[in-house]
Amino acid sequence: MSLAKTIPNQDVAHHQALATDKTVFGFWVYLMTDLLMFGVLFATYSVLHGNIFNGPSGHEIFSLPFALLETMILLTSSFTCGLAMLAVRKNAKNQVLLWLGITFLLGLAFLGLEFSEFSKLISEGNSWQRSAFLSSFFTLVGTHGLHITSGLLWMLICMIKVKSQGLNVNIARKLTLFSLFWHFLDIVWIFIFTIVYLMGAI
Amino acid sequence: MNKKEEIQIKQIEHPGTLKSYVTGFVLSIVLTIIPYLIVINHIVSGAFIVAVVICFAFAQLAVQLLFFLHMREEAKPRLNLLIFISFASIILIVVVASIWIMQHLNYNMNLIQLNNEMKYGEGF
Numbered sequence: 350m351s352l353a354k355t356i357p358n359q360d361v362a363h364h365q366a367l368a369t370d371k372t373v374f375g376f377w378v379y380l381m382t383d384l385l386m387f388g389v390l391f392a393t394y395s396v397l398h399g400n401i402f403n404g405p406s407g408h409e410i411f412s413l414p415f416a417l418l419e420t421m422i423l424l425t426s427s428f429t430c431g432l433a434m435l436a437v438r439k440n441a442k443n444q445v446l447l448w449l450g451i452t453f454l455l456g457l458a459f460l461g462l463e464f465s466e467f468s469k470l471i472s473e474g475n476s477w478q479r480s481a482f483l484s485s486f487f488t489l490v491g492t493h494g495l496h497i498t499s500g501l502l503w504m505l506i507c508m509i510k511v512k513s514q515g516l517n518v519n520i521a522r523k524l525t526l527f528s529l530f531w532h533f534l535d536i537v538w539i540f541i542f543t544i545v546y547l548m549g550a551i
Numbered sequence: 552m553n554k555k556e557e558i559q560i561k562q563i564e565h566p567g568t569l570k571s572y573v574t575g576f577v578l579s580i581v582l583t584i585i586p587y588l589i590v591i592n593h594i595v596s597g598a599f600i601v602a603v604v605i606c607f608a609f610a611q612l613a614v615q616l617l618f619f620l621h622m623r624e625e626a627k628p629r630l631n632l633l634i635f636i637s638f639a640s641i642i643l644i645v646v647v648a649s650i651w652i653m654q655h656l657n658y659n660m661n662l663i664q665l666n667n668e669m670k671y672g673e674g675f
Contacts, residue, residue: 377631381638388642392649413591420583428576431619435569532619536612542583543608547590551600 369522376526380533383496387537390492391544394485398549402480407549410475416546419462420538426455427535434528437521442511445524449508452531456501463494486545493541496534503527567621575618582611 398407433448467487470476477487507527510520586607589595595603616622616635625631 374630374634378634381634384638385642385645388646389649392646395646395650396653413587417583417587421580424576424579424583427579427615427619428572431567431572431575432569434567435572529620532615535619536615539579539583539611539615540608543586543604547586547604548601550590551604 369518369525372522373525373529376529380529383533384537387489387492387540390485390489391540394489394545397481397485400481402482404480404483405475407482407486407545410470410473411546411549413546413550415462415466416542419459420542422455422459422462423535423538426452426459427532429455430528430531434524437516437524440516442516445511445516446508449504449511453501453504453508456497456504456531460494460497460501463490463497467491467494490541490545493534493537496537500527500531500534503530567619571618571621575614578614578618579611582607582614 429448429452433445433452436444436448467490470483475483477484504527507520507523510523514520586604589600589603622632622635
């Protein structure tokens with residue numbers, strides 16, 4: 350027997366599902382405009398990455414193992430975020446909190462690593478004021494970091510809501526949008542890893 | 552939570568399975584490690600390596616879209632896919648054209664050549 354037949358008023362559920370589809374679609378369009386912004390930042394970086402103004406080039410200041418560690422952490426957090434979504438569908442509140450908690454810690458670790466990289470660069474005198482290359486680098490990676498920060502805040506709010514209200518349709522929808530956002534940031538980071546770090550090291 | 556809401560949650564949740572997430576995770580790890588090893592060991596060299604690394608990034612993008620964002624399982628009329636394709640083409644035009652134009656700008660605005668032209672040539 351299909352699930353839809355077990356509820357008396359399936360029209361309501363159907364409407365709700367349609368409304369959620371619209372919400373997801375709207376959020377998806379926002380993500381695409383965000384992607385366009387990142388595309389422009391990538392283009393800026395690609396144009397300016399050779400303009401080092403006698404400062405350091407990417408080859409001298411980037412540490413590949415460090416960037417790989419950041420990538421692994423973010424990929425894993427994307428995976429655990431997916432597991433949290435599976436737990437939402439299973440309606441297992443504690444599992445949702447557990448996986449979201451792990452995702453949160455991984456995101457925090459990523460942000461900490463990025464912060465330490467930035468502060469190291471700045472303390473060595475290689476801030477965004479040093480050259481056009483570093484300006485575009487800090488803008489691109491910093492914008493991504495800003496998105497991660499807001500994602501962490503969003504995750505925290507979701508976790509508090511799940512804890513206090515339990516799982517319901519509203520929170521499930523919010524978590525769906527959040528998971529889209531988090532996977533999207535993962536995709537952007539993959540391109541940062543490739544274009545900034547890997548290609549900077551070639 | 553009542554029965555109705557429980558079913559609603561199941562309806563709105565996107566169609567991922569544990570298997571698809573694990574496959575996506577393993578693939579994305581592999582697709583990160585391989586270009587990393589290629590770059591640090593200098594297995595391929597020259598301009599070719601850039602192409603290889605970028606290909607891996609796009610393979611990674613495909614994995615993320617299929618296994619994490621579940622674009623393959625989207626119900627018709629597949630508006631998300633449609634808007635993704637249109638934005639992807641806009642982004643491609645913006646990025647590729649910007650790089651192309653700026654490279655040629657550098658070439659066309661070669662100051663040394665311009666100076667020489669002004670000094671020894673016929674000017675503009």
